[in-house]
Amino acid sequence: xxxxxxxxxxxxxxxxxxxxxxxxxxxxxxxxxxxxxxxxxxxxxxxxxxxxxxxxxxxxxxxxxxxxxxxxxxxxxxxxxxxxxxxxxxxxxxxxxxxxxxxxxxxxxxxxxxxxxxxxxxxxxxxxxxxxxxxxxxxxxxxxxxxxxxxxxxxxxxxxxxxxxxxxxxxxxxxxxxxxxxxxxxxxxxxxxxxx
Amino acid sequence: xxxxxxxxxxxxxxxxxxxxxxxxxxxxxxxxxxxxxxxxxxxxxxxxxxxxxxxxxxxxxxxxxxxxxxxxxxxxxxxxxxxxxxxxxxxxxxxxxxxxxxxxxxxxxxxxxxxxxxxxxxxxxxxxxxxxxxxxxxxxxxxxxxxxxxxxxxxxxxxxxxxxxxxxxxxxxxxxxxxxxxxxxxxxxxxxxxxxxxxxxxxxxxxxxxxxxxxxxxxxxxxxxxxxxxxxxxxxxxxxxxxxxxxxxxxxxxxxxxxxxxxxxxxxxxxxxxxxxxx
Numbered sequence: 001x002x003x004x005x006x007x008x009x010x011x012x013x014x015x016x017x018x019x020x021x022x023x024x025x026x027x028x029x030x031x032x033x034x035x036x037x038x039x040x041x042x043x044x045x046x047x048x049x050x051x052x053x054x055x056x057x058x059x060x061x062x063x064x065x066x067x068x069x070x071x072x073x074x075x076x077x078x079x080x081x082x083x084x085x086x087x088x089x090x091x092x093x094x095x096x097x098x099x100x101x102x103x104x105x106x107x108x109x110x111x112x113x114x115x116x117x118x119x120x121x122x123x124x125x126x127x128x129x130x131x132x133x134x135x136x137x138x139x140x141x142x143x144x145x146x147x148x149x150x151x152x153x154x155x156x157x158x159x160x161x162x163x164x165x166x167x168x169x170x171x172x173x174x175x176x177x178x179x180x181x182x183x184x185x186x187x188x189x190x191x192x193x194x195x196x
Numbered sequence: 197x198x199x200x201x202x203x204x205x206x207x208x209x210x211x212x213x214x215x216x217x218x219x220x221x222x223x224x225x226x227x228x229x230x231x232x233x234x235x236x237x238x239x240x241x242x243x244x245x246x247x248x249x250x251x252x253x254x255x256x257x258x259x260x261x262x263x264x265x266x267x268x269x270x271x272x273x274x275x276x277x278x279x280x281x282x283x284x285x286x287x288x289x290x291x292x293x294x295x296x297x298x299x300x301x302x303x304x305x306x307x308x309x310x311x312x313x314x315x316x317x318x319x320x321x322x323x324x325x326x327x328x329x330x331x332x333x334x335x336x337x338x339x340x341x342x343x344x345x346x347x348x349x350x351x352x353x354x355x356x357x358x359x360x361x362x363x364x365x366x367x368x369x370x371x372x373x374x375x376x377x378x379x380x381x382x383x384x385x386x387x388x389x390x391x392x393x394x395x396x397x398x399x400x401x402x403x404x405x406x407x408x409x410x411x412x413x414x415x416x417x418x419x420x421x422x423x424x425x426x427x428x429x430x431x432x433x434x435x436x437x438x439x440x441x442x443x444x445x446x447x448x449x450x451x452x453x454x455x456x457x458x459x460x461x462x463x464x465x466x467x468x469x470x471x472x473x474x475x
Contacts, residue, residue, distance in 0.1 A: 044302045044305055044306050047303060048302060048303040048306035050299070051299055051300075051303045052437040053438070055419070055437045055438025055439050056437070056439075057438070058438060058439075059418070059419065059438050059439055059440055059441065112441075141314075143434070146438075148441045151441070153441030154436065154441060154442050154443070154444070154447060155436075155438060155439075155441045156436055156437060156438050156439075157421075157434045157435070157436040157447075158434070158435060158436075158437075159314065159431065159432075159433050159434045159435075160313075161314050162314050162315060162316070162426065162430045162431060162433075163430065163431055164429070164430050164431070165429065165430075165431060165448075165451055168431055168434065168451075169444060169448065172447070176444075
Protein backbone atom coordinates (compact mmCIF):
# COMPACT_ATOMS: atom_id res chain seq x y z
CA UNK A 1 0.00 0.00 0.00
CA UNK A 2 1.50 3.29 -1.08
CA UNK A 3 0.33 6.70 0.19
CA UNK A 4 1.44 10.02 -1.19
CA UNK A 5 -0.13 12.77 0.87
CA UNK A 6 -3.82 11.98 0.85
CA UNK A 7 -3.73 9.69 -2.19
CA UNK A 8 -3.41 6.03 -1.38
CA UNK A 9 -3.22 2.95 -3.61
CA UNK A 10 -3.07 -0.73 -2.63
CA UNK A 11 -1.13 -2.97 -5.04
CA UNK A 12 -1.36 -6.76 -5.09
CA UNK A 13 0.90 -8.82 -7.30
CA UNK A 14 0.26 -12.46 -8.19
CA UNK A 15 2.72 -14.50 -10.20
CA UNK A 16 4.42 -15.91 -12.09
CA UNK A 17 1.45 -18.32 -12.03
CA UNK A 18 -0.02 -20.67 -14.58
CA UNK A 19 -1.71 -18.82 -17.41
CA UNK A 20 -4.96 -19.64 -19.18
CA UNK A 21 -4.34 -21.19 -22.61
CA UNK A 22 -5.95 -18.25 -24.37
CA UNK A 23 -3.71 -15.76 -22.63
CA UNK A 24 -0.36 -17.55 -22.50
CA UNK A 25 2.55 -16.35 -24.65
CA UNK A 26 5.10 -18.94 -25.80
CA UNK A 27 8.23 -16.95 -25.09
CA UNK A 28 7.48 -14.59 -22.22
CA UNK A 29 5.26 -13.95 -19.20
CA UNK A 30 1.83 -12.42 -19.92
CA UNK A 31 1.30 -9.36 -17.78
CA UNK A 32 -2.17 -8.21 -16.76
CA UNK A 33 -3.08 -5.06 -14.86
CA UNK A 34 -6.44 -4.53 -13.18
CA UNK A 35 -7.29 -1.12 -11.87
CA UNK A 36 -10.21 -0.64 -9.52
CA UNK A 37 -11.40 2.89 -8.79
CA UNK A 38 -12.52 3.85 -5.30
CA UNK A 39 -16.13 4.37 -6.34
CA UNK A 40 -18.01 2.84 -9.24
CA UNK A 41 -17.13 0.30 -11.88
CA UNK A 42 -14.00 0.52 -13.98
CA UNK A 43 -14.69 2.43 -17.19
CA UNK A 44 -12.90 3.57 -20.33
CA UNK A 45 -10.46 5.78 -18.41
CA UNK A 46 -9.39 2.87 -16.19
CA UNK A 47 -8.85 0.68 -19.28
CA UNK A 48 -6.62 3.31 -20.83
CA UNK A 49 -4.62 3.65 -17.60
CA UNK A 50 -4.36 -0.13 -17.33
CA UNK A 51 -2.88 -0.29 -20.83
CA UNK A 52 -0.29 2.36 -19.96
CA UNK A 53 0.68 0.66 -16.70
CA UNK A 54 0.84 -2.74 -18.36
CA UNK A 55 3.14 -1.62 -21.16
CA UNK A 56 5.37 0.22 -18.68
CA UNK A 57 5.72 -2.90 -16.53
CA UNK A 58 6.26 -5.09 -19.60
CA UNK A 59 9.24 -2.97 -20.61
CA UNK A 60 10.84 -3.50 -17.22
CA UNK A 61 9.90 -7.05 -16.18
CA UNK A 62 12.21 -9.71 -17.64
CA UNK A 63 9.34 -11.79 -18.97
CA UNK A 64 11.57 -14.10 -21.00
CA UNK A 65 12.71 -15.77 -17.80
CA UNK A 66 9.19 -17.05 -17.15
CA UNK A 67 7.56 -18.12 -20.43
CA UNK A 68 3.98 -19.32 -20.53
CA UNK A 69 3.14 -17.82 -17.14
CA UNK A 70 0.84 -15.01 -16.08
CA UNK A 71 1.68 -12.12 -13.78
CA UNK A 72 -1.36 -10.23 -12.48
CA UNK A 73 -1.14 -6.81 -10.86
CA UNK A 74 -4.26 -5.57 -9.08
CA UNK A 75 -4.42 -1.93 -7.98
CA UNK A 76 -7.16 -0.68 -5.69
CA UNK A 77 -7.57 3.03 -5.07
CA UNK A 78 -8.06 3.52 -1.34
CA UNK A 79 -8.32 7.28 -1.17
CA UNK A 80 -7.92 10.03 -3.73
CA UNK A 81 -7.71 13.47 -2.16
CA UNK A 82 -11.47 13.80 -2.14
CA UNK A 83 -12.05 13.52 -5.89
CA UNK A 84 -14.32 10.69 -6.99
CA UNK A 85 -13.35 10.13 -10.61
CA UNK A 86 -10.02 8.92 -11.87
CA UNK A 87 -9.33 12.19 -13.63
CA UNK A 88 -6.42 13.15 -11.36
CA UNK A 89 -3.05 12.61 -12.92
CA UNK A 90 -1.43 12.42 -9.48
CA UNK A 91 -3.25 9.14 -9.00
CA UNK A 92 -1.49 7.68 -12.04
CA UNK A 93 1.97 8.37 -10.66
CA UNK A 94 0.89 6.94 -7.30
CA UNK A 95 -0.20 3.77 -9.12
CA UNK A 96 3.13 3.61 -10.97
CA UNK A 97 5.08 3.82 -7.71
CA UNK A 98 2.82 1.24 -6.06
CA UNK A 99 3.26 -1.08 -9.06
CA UNK A 100 7.04 -0.85 -8.90
CA UNK A 101 7.15 -1.52 -5.18
CA UNK A 102 4.78 -4.44 -5.67
CA UNK A 103 7.08 -5.90 -8.32
CA UNK A 104 10.05 -5.46 -5.98
CA UNK A 105 8.24 -7.05 -3.08
CA UNK A 106 7.21 -10.05 -5.16
CA UNK A 107 10.81 -10.57 -6.20
CA UNK A 108 10.12 -10.55 -9.93
CA UNK A 109 13.22 -10.12 -12.08
CA UNK A 110 13.37 -6.54 -13.31
CA UNK A 111 15.76 -4.88 -15.74
CA UNK A 112 15.44 -1.57 -13.92
CA UNK A 113 13.27 0.23 -11.37
CA UNK A 114 10.89 2.98 -12.34
CA UNK A 115 8.97 5.70 -10.59
CA UNK A 116 6.04 7.92 -11.53
CA UNK A 117 6.21 11.72 -11.26
CA UNK A 118 3.52 14.29 -12.00
CA UNK A 119 4.30 17.92 -12.84
CA UNK A 120 1.77 20.72 -13.11
CA UNK A 121 2.46 23.84 -15.16
CA UNK A 122 0.94 26.80 -13.37
CA UNK A 123 -0.72 29.61 -15.33
CA UNK A 124 2.37 31.79 -14.85
CA UNK A 125 4.79 29.11 -16.04
CA UNK A 126 5.96 27.79 -12.66
CA UNK A 127 6.57 24.07 -12.44
CA UNK A 128 5.06 22.26 -9.45
CA UNK A 129 6.09 18.66 -8.79
CA UNK A 130 3.60 16.29 -7.21
CA UNK A 131 0.71 18.79 -7.27
CA UNK A 132 -2.36 18.77 -5.00
CA UNK A 133 -5.81 18.43 -6.52
CA UNK A 134 -6.36 22.20 -6.47
CA UNK A 135 -2.99 22.91 -8.08
CA UNK A 136 -3.86 20.44 -10.81
CA UNK A 137 -7.16 22.07 -11.54
CA UNK A 138 -5.62 25.53 -11.81
CA UNK A 139 -2.71 24.33 -13.94
CA UNK A 140 -2.42 24.97 -17.63
CA UNK A 141 -1.04 21.51 -18.24
CA UNK A 142 -0.33 18.43 -16.14
CA UNK A 143 2.32 15.95 -17.30
CA UNK A 144 3.03 12.51 -15.86
CA UNK A 145 6.27 10.66 -16.57
CA UNK A 146 7.55 7.24 -15.61
CA UNK A 147 11.34 7.53 -15.29
CA UNK A 148 13.59 4.51 -15.15
CA UNK A 149 16.43 4.09 -12.68
CA UNK A 150 19.35 3.07 -14.85
CA UNK A 151 19.62 5.98 -17.27
CA UNK A 152 16.79 8.31 -16.28
CA UNK A 153 15.06 7.69 -19.58
CA UNK A 154 11.34 8.17 -20.14
CA UNK A 155 9.37 4.93 -19.94
CA UNK A 156 5.92 6.42 -20.10
CA UNK A 157 4.53 9.90 -20.73
CA UNK A 158 1.02 11.33 -20.69
CA UNK A 159 -0.11 14.92 -20.83
CA UNK A 160 -3.30 16.75 -19.98
CA UNK A 161 -3.76 20.25 -21.39
CA UNK A 162 -1.41 21.81 -23.91
CA UNK A 163 2.05 23.22 -23.38
CA UNK A 164 4.98 24.37 -25.49
CA UNK A 165 7.87 22.07 -26.35
CA UNK A 166 10.37 23.95 -24.13
CA UNK A 167 8.05 23.71 -21.14
CA UNK A 168 7.72 19.97 -21.65
CA UNK A 169 11.50 19.55 -21.77
CA UNK A 170 11.86 21.61 -18.58
CA UNK A 171 9.27 19.47 -16.79
CA UNK A 172 11.06 16.36 -17.98
CA UNK A 173 14.37 17.59 -16.57
CA UNK A 174 12.85 18.46 -13.18
CA UNK A 175 11.08 15.09 -13.11
CA UNK A 176 14.38 13.32 -13.78
CA UNK A 177 15.98 15.17 -10.85
CA UNK A 178 13.08 14.40 -8.54
CA UNK A 179 13.23 10.71 -9.44
CA UNK A 180 16.28 10.39 -7.17
CA UNK A 181 14.21 11.22 -4.09
CA UNK A 182 11.67 8.54 -4.92
CA UNK A 183 14.33 5.89 -5.57
CA UNK A 184 15.88 6.74 -2.20
CA UNK A 185 12.44 6.19 -0.66
CA UNK A 186 12.25 2.75 -2.33
CA UNK A 187 15.64 1.86 -0.85
CA UNK A 188 14.68 2.96 2.65
CA UNK A 189 11.35 1.09 2.63
CA UNK A 190 12.96 -2.09 1.34
CA UNK A 191 15.75 -1.83 3.88
CA UNK A 192 13.18 -1.53 6.66
CA UNK A 193 11.21 -4.46 5.34
CA UNK A 194 14.22 -6.74 4.91
CA UNK A 195 15.85 -5.90 8.22
CA UNK A 196 12.85 -7.09 10.26
CA UNK B 197 12.71 -17.65 -50.24
CA UNK B 198 12.31 -14.19 -48.77
CA UNK B 199 8.67 -14.94 -47.90
CA UNK B 200 9.77 -18.00 -45.88
CA UNK B 201 12.38 -15.93 -44.08
CA UNK B 202 9.80 -13.24 -43.36
CA UNK B 203 7.38 -15.70 -41.73
CA UNK B 204 9.95 -17.64 -39.74
CA UNK B 205 12.17 -14.82 -38.51
CA UNK B 206 10.24 -11.56 -38.95
CA UNK B 207 12.48 -9.60 -36.60
CA UNK B 208 15.70 -10.55 -38.40
CA UNK B 209 14.04 -9.80 -41.74
CA UNK B 210 13.21 -6.31 -40.53
CA UNK B 211 16.62 -5.72 -39.01
CA UNK B 212 18.24 -6.35 -42.39
CA UNK B 213 16.16 -3.56 -43.92
CA UNK B 214 16.66 -1.19 -41.01
CA UNK B 215 20.42 -1.54 -41.35
CA UNK B 216 20.08 0.01 -44.81
CA UNK B 217 17.84 2.74 -43.33
CA UNK B 218 14.72 1.71 -45.21
CA UNK B 219 11.71 -0.56 -44.75
CA UNK B 220 10.26 -3.55 -46.68
CA UNK B 221 7.57 -1.45 -48.34
CA UNK B 222 10.24 0.88 -49.73
CA UNK B 223 9.72 3.81 -47.38
CA UNK B 224 12.39 5.76 -45.53
CA UNK B 225 12.37 5.63 -41.74
CA UNK B 226 10.80 9.06 -41.53
CA UNK B 227 8.34 8.75 -44.40
CA UNK B 228 4.59 8.55 -44.06
CA UNK B 229 2.33 6.40 -46.21
CA UNK B 230 0.15 7.99 -48.88
CA UNK B 231 -2.69 9.84 -47.13
CA UNK B 232 -6.06 10.37 -48.81
CA UNK B 233 -9.09 12.03 -47.27
CA UNK B 234 -12.69 12.11 -48.43
CA UNK B 235 -14.93 14.68 -46.75
CA UNK B 236 -18.66 15.12 -46.74
CA UNK B 237 -21.24 13.64 -49.04
CA UNK B 238 -18.82 12.43 -51.71
CA UNK B 239 -18.41 8.79 -50.73
CA UNK B 240 -18.93 9.23 -47.00
CA UNK B 241 -21.98 9.04 -44.75
CA UNK B 242 -24.88 11.08 -46.10
CA UNK B 243 -27.13 10.68 -43.04
CA UNK B 244 -24.54 12.14 -40.66
CA UNK B 245 -24.14 15.83 -39.98
CA UNK B 246 -20.46 15.60 -40.83
CA UNK B 247 -18.31 12.76 -42.00
CA UNK B 248 -14.89 11.96 -43.38
CA UNK B 249 -13.03 8.92 -44.63
CA UNK B 250 -9.26 8.80 -44.19
CA UNK B 251 -6.87 6.30 -45.73
CA UNK B 252 -3.31 6.13 -44.43
CA UNK B 253 -1.80 3.53 -46.74
CA UNK B 254 -4.06 0.55 -46.08
CA UNK B 255 -5.43 1.75 -42.74
CA UNK B 256 -8.94 3.02 -43.41
CA UNK B 257 -10.89 4.96 -40.79
CA UNK B 258 -14.30 6.57 -41.19
CA UNK B 259 -15.69 9.16 -38.80
CA UNK B 260 -19.34 10.22 -38.60
CA UNK B 261 -20.53 13.11 -36.44
CA UNK B 262 -24.18 13.39 -35.41
CA UNK B 263 -25.48 16.39 -33.53
CA UNK B 264 -28.36 16.01 -31.10
CA UNK B 265 -29.97 18.21 -28.50
CA UNK B 266 -29.82 17.66 -24.78
CA UNK B 267 -30.00 19.50 -21.50
CA UNK B 268 -26.61 20.55 -20.16
CA UNK B 269 -25.24 19.04 -16.95
CA UNK B 270 -26.23 20.68 -13.68
CA UNK B 271 -22.71 21.73 -12.70
CA UNK B 272 -21.72 23.12 -16.12
CA UNK B 273 -24.88 24.65 -17.45
CA UNK B 274 -23.23 26.51 -20.32
CA UNK B 275 -21.34 23.57 -21.79
CA UNK B 276 -22.37 21.08 -24.46
CA UNK B 277 -20.97 17.58 -24.84
CA UNK B 278 -18.62 15.88 -27.28
CA UNK B 279 -18.71 12.09 -27.08
CA UNK B 280 -16.06 10.30 -29.14
CA UNK B 281 -16.23 6.55 -29.61
CA UNK B 282 -13.66 4.43 -31.41
CA UNK B 283 -14.80 1.06 -32.68
CA UNK B 284 -12.57 -1.71 -33.93
CA UNK B 285 -15.01 -4.19 -35.46
CA UNK B 286 -13.84 -7.69 -36.24
CA UNK B 287 -13.97 -6.95 -39.97
CA UNK B 288 -10.95 -4.69 -39.83
CA UNK B 289 -8.43 -7.24 -38.61
CA UNK B 290 -8.25 -10.84 -37.37
CA UNK B 291 -6.90 -9.66 -34.04
CA UNK B 292 -10.24 -8.20 -32.92
CA UNK B 293 -13.15 -10.37 -31.84
CA UNK B 294 -16.79 -9.28 -31.99
CA UNK B 295 -18.38 -8.44 -28.65
CA UNK B 296 -17.76 -5.70 -26.07
CA UNK B 297 -15.00 -3.22 -26.99
CA UNK B 298 -11.53 -4.51 -26.20
CA UNK B 299 -8.75 -2.68 -24.43
CA UNK B 300 -7.33 -1.14 -27.61
CA UNK B 301 -10.67 0.38 -28.64
CA UNK B 302 -11.29 1.78 -25.17
CA UNK B 303 -7.78 3.19 -24.88
CA UNK B 304 -8.15 4.80 -28.33
CA UNK B 305 -11.53 6.34 -27.34
CA UNK B 306 -9.95 7.78 -24.21
CA UNK B 307 -7.04 9.13 -26.26
CA UNK B 308 -9.37 10.91 -28.69
CA UNK B 309 -11.38 12.37 -25.82
CA UNK B 310 -8.14 13.64 -24.27
CA UNK B 311 -6.99 15.20 -27.57
CA UNK B 312 -10.29 17.06 -27.95
CA UNK B 313 -10.07 18.28 -24.36
CA UNK B 314 -6.37 19.18 -24.36
CA UNK B 315 -6.26 20.94 -27.71
CA UNK B 316 -9.50 22.81 -27.09
CA UNK B 317 -10.35 22.31 -30.75
CA UNK B 318 -14.01 22.64 -29.87
CA UNK B 319 -14.83 24.72 -26.84
CA UNK B 320 -17.83 23.24 -25.09
CA UNK B 321 -19.27 26.67 -24.38
CA UNK B 322 -19.70 27.12 -28.16
CA UNK B 323 -22.09 24.18 -28.16
CA UNK B 324 -24.49 25.76 -25.70
CA UNK B 325 -27.74 27.14 -27.15
CA UNK B 326 -29.57 28.32 -24.05
CA UNK B 327 -27.80 28.43 -20.72
CA UNK B 328 -29.11 25.67 -18.48
CA UNK B 329 -31.78 24.54 -20.91
CA UNK B 330 -30.43 23.32 -24.23
CA UNK B 331 -27.08 22.37 -25.68
CA UNK B 332 -25.68 20.37 -28.57
CA UNK B 333 -24.26 16.90 -28.09
CA UNK B 334 -21.81 15.81 -30.79
CA UNK B 335 -21.59 12.05 -31.08
CA UNK B 336 -18.37 11.29 -32.96
CA UNK B 337 -18.21 7.68 -34.07
CA UNK B 338 -14.87 6.60 -35.43
CA UNK B 339 -14.91 3.18 -37.04
CA UNK B 340 -11.88 1.40 -38.41
CA UNK B 341 -12.61 -0.41 -41.66
CA UNK B 342 -9.14 -1.78 -42.31
CA UNK B 343 -6.46 -2.03 -39.66
CA UNK B 344 -2.89 -1.78 -40.93
CA UNK B 345 -1.22 0.03 -38.06
CA UNK B 346 -1.22 3.64 -36.92
CA UNK B 347 -4.84 3.79 -35.82
CA UNK B 348 -4.44 6.90 -33.68
CA UNK B 349 -3.09 9.17 -36.43
CA UNK B 350 -5.83 8.18 -38.86
CA UNK B 351 -8.56 8.59 -36.19
CA UNK B 352 -7.47 12.07 -35.17
CA UNK B 353 -7.27 13.13 -38.82
CA UNK B 354 -10.71 11.65 -39.60
CA UNK B 355 -12.21 13.38 -36.57
CA UNK B 356 -10.74 16.73 -37.56
CA UNK B 357 -11.93 16.40 -41.16
CA UNK B 358 -15.44 15.32 -40.11
CA UNK B 359 -15.80 18.16 -37.62
CA UNK B 360 -14.77 20.69 -40.24
CA UNK B 361 -17.60 19.33 -42.38
CA UNK B 362 -20.30 19.60 -39.70
CA UNK B 363 -23.08 22.11 -40.30
CA UNK B 364 -25.30 22.79 -37.29
CA UNK B 365 -28.88 23.94 -37.96
CA UNK B 366 -29.96 27.02 -36.07
CA UNK B 367 -32.14 26.44 -33.02
CA UNK B 368 -34.47 29.03 -31.48
CA UNK B 369 -36.33 28.58 -28.24
CA UNK B 370 -39.73 30.15 -28.75
CA UNK B 371 -40.83 32.46 -25.95
CA UNK B 372 -44.46 31.30 -25.74
CA UNK B 373 -44.17 27.52 -25.71
CA UNK B 374 -40.65 27.16 -24.32
CA UNK B 375 -39.99 24.47 -26.92
CA UNK B 376 -37.09 24.49 -29.33
CA UNK B 377 -37.58 25.02 -33.04
CA UNK B 378 -34.95 23.63 -35.33
CA UNK B 379 -34.49 25.38 -38.64
CA UNK B 380 -32.84 22.91 -41.01
CA UNK B 381 -32.53 25.45 -43.81
CA UNK B 382 -30.26 27.78 -41.88
CA UNK B 383 -26.98 26.04 -41.17
CA UNK B 384 -23.77 27.34 -39.68
CA UNK B 385 -20.47 25.48 -39.65
CA UNK B 386 -18.88 24.50 -36.35
CA UNK B 387 -16.20 26.83 -34.92
CA UNK B 388 -13.01 24.83 -34.76
CA UNK B 389 -10.39 26.74 -32.86
CA UNK B 390 -7.37 24.48 -33.13
CA UNK B 391 -6.32 21.80 -35.60
CA UNK B 392 -4.52 19.02 -33.76
CA UNK B 393 -2.60 16.44 -35.81
CA UNK B 394 -1.21 13.21 -34.40
CA UNK B 395 2.10 11.60 -35.39
CA UNK B 396 2.86 8.07 -34.25
CA UNK B 397 6.30 6.51 -34.11
CA UNK B 398 7.35 2.97 -33.26
CA UNK B 399 10.48 2.23 -31.24
CA UNK B 400 12.59 -0.63 -32.52
CA UNK B 401 15.25 -2.44 -30.50
CA UNK B 402 15.32 0.41 -27.96
CA UNK B 403 17.05 2.80 -30.36
CA UNK B 404 15.51 3.27 -33.79
CA UNK B 405 12.44 5.41 -34.35
CA UNK B 406 10.13 4.64 -37.26
CA UNK B 407 7.34 6.94 -38.35
CA UNK B 408 3.83 5.65 -39.27
CA UNK B 409 4.22 1.93 -38.45
CA UNK B 410 2.21 -0.71 -40.33
CA UNK B 411 0.48 -3.47 -38.35
CA UNK B 412 3.44 -5.81 -38.90
CA UNK B 413 5.92 -3.18 -37.68
CA UNK B 414 3.76 -2.45 -34.63
CA UNK B 415 3.86 -6.12 -33.63
CA UNK B 416 7.64 -6.22 -33.86
CA UNK B 417 8.21 -2.88 -32.19
CA UNK B 418 9.25 -2.58 -28.57
CA UNK B 419 7.20 0.55 -27.93
CA UNK B 420 5.19 3.37 -29.52
CA UNK B 421 5.01 7.15 -29.08
CA UNK B 422 2.21 9.40 -30.32
CA UNK B 423 2.68 13.19 -30.35
CA UNK B 424 -0.23 15.55 -31.03
CA UNK B 425 0.64 19.11 -32.06
CA UNK B 426 -1.49 22.07 -33.04
CA UNK B 427 -0.75 24.79 -35.55
CA UNK B 428 1.15 26.99 -33.06
CA UNK B 429 3.68 24.22 -32.42
CA UNK B 430 2.29 23.58 -28.95
CA UNK B 431 2.09 20.05 -27.65
CA UNK B 432 -1.47 18.91 -27.10
CA UNK B 433 -0.52 15.42 -26.06
CA UNK B 434 2.54 13.23 -25.59
CA UNK B 435 1.21 9.68 -25.42
CA UNK B 436 3.80 7.09 -24.65
CA UNK B 437 2.09 4.11 -23.03
CA UNK B 438 5.11 2.24 -21.70
CA UNK B 439 7.49 0.42 -24.01
CA UNK B 440 11.25 0.94 -24.31
CA UNK B 441 12.67 3.94 -22.49
CA UNK B 442 13.54 7.06 -24.51
CA UNK B 443 15.95 9.88 -23.69
CA UNK B 444 14.78 13.48 -23.72
CA UNK B 445 16.75 14.10 -26.93
CA UNK B 446 15.00 11.26 -28.78
CA UNK B 447 11.66 12.61 -27.60
CA UNK B 448 12.67 15.97 -29.04
CA UNK B 449 13.36 14.31 -32.44
CA UNK B 450 9.86 12.84 -32.36
CA UNK B 451 8.38 16.24 -31.62
CA UNK B 452 10.27 17.86 -34.49
CA UNK B 453 8.96 15.21 -36.89
CA UNK B 454 5.45 15.77 -35.56
CA UNK B 455 5.66 19.51 -36.27
CA UNK B 456 6.69 18.91 -39.92
CA UNK B 457 3.90 16.37 -40.31
CA UNK B 458 1.39 18.90 -39.01
CA UNK B 459 2.19 21.28 -41.86
CA UNK B 460 1.72 18.54 -44.48
CA UNK B 461 -1.62 17.45 -43.05
CA UNK B 462 -2.91 21.00 -42.66
CA UNK B 463 -2.15 21.70 -46.32
CA UNK B 464 -4.01 18.56 -47.36
CA UNK B 465 -7.08 19.37 -45.29
CA UNK B 466 -7.24 22.96 -46.56
CA UNK B 467 -6.98 21.75 -50.15
CA UNK B 468 -9.82 19.26 -49.70
CA UNK B 469 -12.10 21.72 -47.89
CA UNK B 470 -11.57 24.30 -50.60
CA UNK B 471 -12.44 21.78 -53.30
CA UNK B 472 -15.81 20.89 -51.78
CA UNK B 473 -17.05 24.31 -50.71
CA UNK B 474 -19.72 25.41 -53.23
CA UNK B 475 -18.63 28.57 -55.00
